[in-house]
Amino acid sequence: MYAACDLTHANPYLAAFAAGSTMASLDPVAAERFERFGDLLSETTKFAALLVFGALITTDRIADLSVGDWAIAVLAILVVRPAAMLLSLLRTSLPWQQRTVAAWFGPKGFASVVYGLLAVQAGIPDAHHVFDLVAVTIALSIVLHSSTDVPIAKALRVEPPDNLPGTPDEGDPSTPAHPGDETRGHNR
Structure with a gap:
């Protein structure tokens, strides 16, 4: 998709969006497994962009x-x-x-x-x-x-x-489900 957009001088963001949408539609399990990594990557990219943007404001x-x-x-x-x-x-x-x-x-x-x-x-x-x-x-x-x-x-x-x-995984008994639970104990 990206190659097609590059050859036609289309917007590369459109290619990324179309690829993600296609992946999620064709293989929901792969999309679900990618979601956690995608969220982390997205947040990391935002922080990097804010760092660069902040460096421009002198x-x-x-x-x-x-x-x-x-x-x-x-x-x-x-x-x-x-x-x-x-x-x-x-x-x-x-x-x-x-x-x-x-x-x-x-x-x-x-x-x-x-x-x-x-x-x-x-x-x-x-x-x-x-x-x-x-x-x-x-x-x-x-x-x-x-x-x-x-x-x-x-x-x-x-x-x-x-x-x-x-956020702690609900299925993991070693992590509290809600902030502050670690100090109150797990007696519910």
């Missing part, structure tokens, strides 16, 4: 941003994205607390990094300034959202899903 890059640029970054995080999410969730049956949390945390991801890099590669006027603005917005978002996820989850009494990477 004091020299952000020193040239004006007060207006910082205001745009803050407005994007605190007003624009939450308002767009709340609007998109208007007709859902979610309780207001869940709508608010969804508006605060999502959507976000590496697409913003890609869009910033596309602006630089496209040769638009002030492309580097646009990238710096995108970079500082993403950096602020990472700091704000990463420092509020646990307190918000605790306030809403949200338990982490059991199927997260690194």
Whole structure:
């Protein structure tokens, strides 16, 4: 698939997606066995990308941003994205607390990094300034959202899903099923 995409100058991400989808459809057992490794690989790749992205945000890059640029970054995080999410969730049956949390945390991801890099590669006027603005917005978002996820989850009494990477296996009696069980003992 990748060779076909390379020969036709198609998007290589499309090839990877099509290959994964095909594998999961043709052999669900192989897909299930790959899932744990895939989750680990995905998380490792995200951490590596964040490391590289963080290395690009230097004091020299952000020193040239004006007060207006910082205001745009803050407005994007605190007003624009939450308002767009709340609007998109208007007709859902979610309780207001869940709508608010969804508006605060999502959507976000590496697409913003890609869009910033596309602006630089496209040769638009002030492309580097646009990238710096995108970079500082993403950096602020990472700091704000990463420092509020646990307190918000605790306030809403949200338990982490059991199927997260690194979660103890329920079939393994040597590992506690829930955090804190190792201190309470296994008498249930």
